[in-house]
Amino acid sequence: MSQENNGPDLSGTNLIEGGPLTYLLRLPVIRTSTENPVPTLIMLHGRGANQGDIYELVQFVDKRVMIAAPRAPLLHSDDARGSFMWYENVQPGIAKPGSMETALEKLLKFIEELDQSAGVAVDRSQLYIGGFSQGAAMSFAAVSAYPEKFAGVIAHSGPFSDQQENRLRKANLRGKPFFVAHGTNDFLNIDEHGRRTAKVLEEIGADLTYKEYPIAHESSLESRGDLANWLNPQLKFD
16 A cells, blocks of 8 residues: 555554454544543545555544544455455445445444543544545445534545435535545546545535545555645644
């Protein structure tokens, strides 16, 4: 996913198993009590990746934020490092009927139970969701179905389709903050995916920040920095 070869920094994270979805958890570094709700970011990895890969995107996010990265429920390949996917593709951005809905049900159950499994209260007024590629598509599906649950959305290098456009247009997303990033050299053509996403979000009145980068289907230091610079100023801490 990145241009670097050393992988994401997983220091300070813990693997949590036994719930609706296995996930990596980064607890906030400063909190006065586990009972005080904290801003929380749910980050979803892409197709063929795993819950650790997505931490690459959040290296500059404020350390007072709790970050949970669930593992997608479907096995993508037998890669020894772990290769999973959220839904089965008919083609990029278009899910096999019922596949995305099944994943979304598991994801929402995971989010509802996060306080209990993490041992820290989630500030439900500051719950953000985002992802890379398939994870971005899942984030759009989640906010379209339950716009009131999420304070904002991150979509990096996400596929876009008629399915997703219809969901977004039917939801009440006026004023909802979105950060959308896409590479000009992405195999997911930027006109058909990144720029189309931005156009639809602008038309429905979302509060959109849209960025393009001279990269392929990956993130970069610049895109990660821009993501954090978008998110961090929105957060409020006790």
